[in-house]
Amino acid sequence: MLVDRASAGTTDGIAVMKAPPGAYVEEPARSTPVYGSCDVLVIGGGPAGTAAAVAAGRLGADVMLIERYNHLGGLATGGLVSWIDRMTDWDGNLVVAGIGAELIDRCGPDATLGPDPDLWGSTDPVQAAYWRVRTAALRDTVHWSPTLDPEVLKLVTHDLVRESNVHTIMHCWVVAAITTGTRVEGVIFESKQGRYALTAPVVIDCTGDGDVFAQAGAAFDDDFDSETAHARLNTSFRFGNVDMRRYLDFRMLQQGEYAEVMKRAAEQGIKLLAHPTPYDSIALFLSPKMAGYSALDVADLTAVEFASRDAAREGLEFFRESVPGFERAWILDTASQVGTRHARRLVGRERITIDHWLADGGYADSIGLCPGMTPSFPTLEIPYRSLVPEHLDGLLAAGRNLSADTRAHAALREIPECWAMGEAAGVAAVQSLDDAVDLRAVDIAGLQAQLARQGAIVDRPQDHRKLRDPAGILEAELAGTIHHQRSFE
Numbered sequence: 149m150l151v152d153r154a155s156a157g158t159t160d161g162i163a164v165m166k167a168p169p170g171a172y173v174e175e176p177a178r179s180t181p182v183y184g185s186c187d188v189l190v191i192g193g194g195p196a197g198t199a200a201a202v203a204a205g206r207l208g209a210d211v212m213l214i215e216r217y218n219h220l221g222g223l224a225t226g227g228l229v230s231w232i233d234r235m236t237d238w239d240g241n242l243v244v245a246g247i248g249a250e251l252i253d254r255c256g257p258d259a260t261l262g263p264d265p266d267l268w269g270s271t272d273p274v275q276a277a278y279w280r281v282r283t284a285a286l287r288d289t290v291h292w293s294p295t296l297d298p299e300v301l302k303l304v305t306h307d308l309v310r311e312s313n314v315h316t317i318m319h320c321w322v323v324a325a326i327t328t329g330t331r332v333e334g335v336i337f338e339s340k341q342g343r344y345a346l347t348a349p350v351v352i353d354c355t356g357d358g359d360v361f362a363q364a365g366a367a368f369d370d371d372f373d374s375e376t377a378h379a380r381l382n383t384s385f386r387f388g389n390v391d392m393r394r395y396l397d398f399r400m401l402q403q404g405e406y407a408e409v410m411k412r413a414a415e416q417g418i419k420l421l422a423h424p425t426p427y428d429s430i431a432l433f434l435s436p437k438m439a440g441y442s443a444l445d446v447a448d449l450t451a452v453e454f455a456s457r458d459a460a461r462e463g464l465e466f467f468r469e470s471v472p473g474f475e476r477a478w479i480l481d482t483a484s485q486v487g488t489r490h491a492r493r494l495v496g497r498e499r500i501t502i503d504h505w506l507a508d509g510g511y512a513d514s515i516g517l518c519p520g521m522t523p524s525f526p527t528l529e530i531p532y533r534s535l536v537p538e539h540l541d542g543l544l545a546a547g548r549n550l551s552a553d554t555r556a557h558a559a560l561r562e563i564p565e566c567w568a569m570g571e572a573a574g575v576a577a578v579q580s581l582d583d584a585v586d587l588r589a590v591d592i593a594g595l596q597a598q599l600a601r602q603g604a605i606v607d608r609p610q611d612h613r614k615l616r617d618p619a620g621i622l623e624a625e626l627a628g629t630i631h632h633q634r635s636f637e
């Protein structure tokens with residue numbers, strides 16, 4: 149479901165103003181009032197940020213969580229990315245747990261679409277076919293990759309931060325980092341109330357886009373692999389008044405007819421895939437994924453907003469006419485957050501690379517796991533050092549702005565891994581304060597033990613320490629994963 153910029157739709161009416169080179173205005177120097185000080189300051193209330201704040205709050209730290217929008221959950225809620233990627237390995241073992249699993253549990257069965265635990269890892273062809281069209285089977289294996297109701301996920305996330313004594317402030321956009329030398333000491337935000345400073349000995353950048361570490365002068369990567377879905381943008385949307393059972397039966401049982409309809413759609417420039425949700429009357433669209441736009445350019449972001457909604461309107465017309473189950477559909481909503489898969493990635497003390505993952509995927513300072521992209525990949529251990537900047541002190545980066553190369557990042561940016569990284573960052577922050585050591589000197593055994601105590605998983609099973617098929621066809625496999633061209637997501 150990929151679309152190139154040239155065919156993404158018109159950008160007429162979008163102001164792309166280019167100032168003459170060297171044109172600046174001088175702003176007067178000013179004193180900025182301090183809004184507050186705390187032990188651990190988390191910027192960004194997405195999966196990583198909420199897990200970081202909850203983890204630190206539960207350990208007794210004074211935590212502030214700052215979010216620019218009107219809800220928590222980030223892309224998982226406001227971006228409508230309510231299909232949570234795999235939390236099980238290819239054998240059906242749970243490899244991501246902790247706060248993320250707790251959030252899913254709290255959503256409850258009515259707000260969750262996914263297979264029962266006894267089916268995780270099943271390769272039974274009937275089960276795999278049933279769950280494949282419900283985005284919970286990949287390569288003929290059933291996985292725990294549930295789809296949630298994003299509004300319920302907002303509610304349970306709000307509950308969890310309140311219960312964890314986190315001071316949450318919404319409607320605040322962080323615009324600058326406060327630094328002394330190489331030490332980050334806080335941030336400055338803009339809001340309806342004005343411009344304020346927040347100070348803390350530990351700041352955790354969970355903006356997804358690395359806003360804070362970029363403002364603080366950290367080195368970052370922003371390269372991407374243009375052939376993959378990695379750097380593609382779109383604003384997701386949902387159709388209501390759909391009969392998803394009918395649609396899913398059509399897709400599963402009349403595959404030839406379904407392929408024919410989708411081919412006709414593609415010929416008309418409609419590159420959409422309808423995902424199921426917990427509710428039979430609602431379809432979710434996480435496409436079309438648009439290439440050639442930057443998540444850090446406001447004109448590009450605006451163009452994506454226009455093009456995505458045009459795609460929803462054109463898609464609705466086609467689906468109503470041609471796709472069983474969509475005859476009486478309407479546009480239920482469009483996401484309040486633009487869908488950014490990638491912007492900036494920290495240059496951290498350890499940069500996770502696809503080569504290391506293929507070769508072994510193990511790290512002594514593991515703080516969480518990521519299931520192998522294909523059965524040939526080992527389960528990856530996510531190193532704590534990939535959250536620690538190479539040169540800055542007082543800051544961690546968790547979530548999709550971690551330190552990784554583009555191909556490893558394609559899997560590490562998924563919601564389960566962002567929850568896991570956030571939880572680890574929150575625990576590490578408290579440990580560094582309790583032990584009065586720098587973030588880079590945190591006791592790794594202590595960090596791992598605390599994460600395990602609170603239900604997170606940091607160790608992979610013994611037999612996941614090596615490739616299952618060292619002579620396998622890894623490149624070809626990789627090209628077919630969900631994170632690349634033939635993608636659901």
Ligand SMILES: Cc1cc2nc3c(=O)[nH]c(=O)nc-3n(C[C@H](O)[C@H](O)[C@H](O)COP(=O)(O)OP(=O)(O)OC[C@H]3O[C@@H](n4cnc5c(N)ncnc54)[C@H](O)[C@@H]3O)c2cc1C
Nearest residue numbers: 192194195196216222223233322355356487488547548563
């Ligand atoms: C279209 C699309 C489909 C996807 N599909 C899947 C999928 O099926 N399964 C899956 O698991 N993952 C999927 N992903 C990936 C996943 O949604 C994200 O990578 C994940 O949500 C990242 O979590 P995060 O906490 O790092 O960042 P985000 O979810 O982006 O959260 C960052 C938060 O920080 C806030 N913020 C940002 N900058 C500032 C600032 N300067 N000041 C204050 N607040 C700020 C934002 O408002 C946001 O709430 C998809 C992504 C996209 C875009």
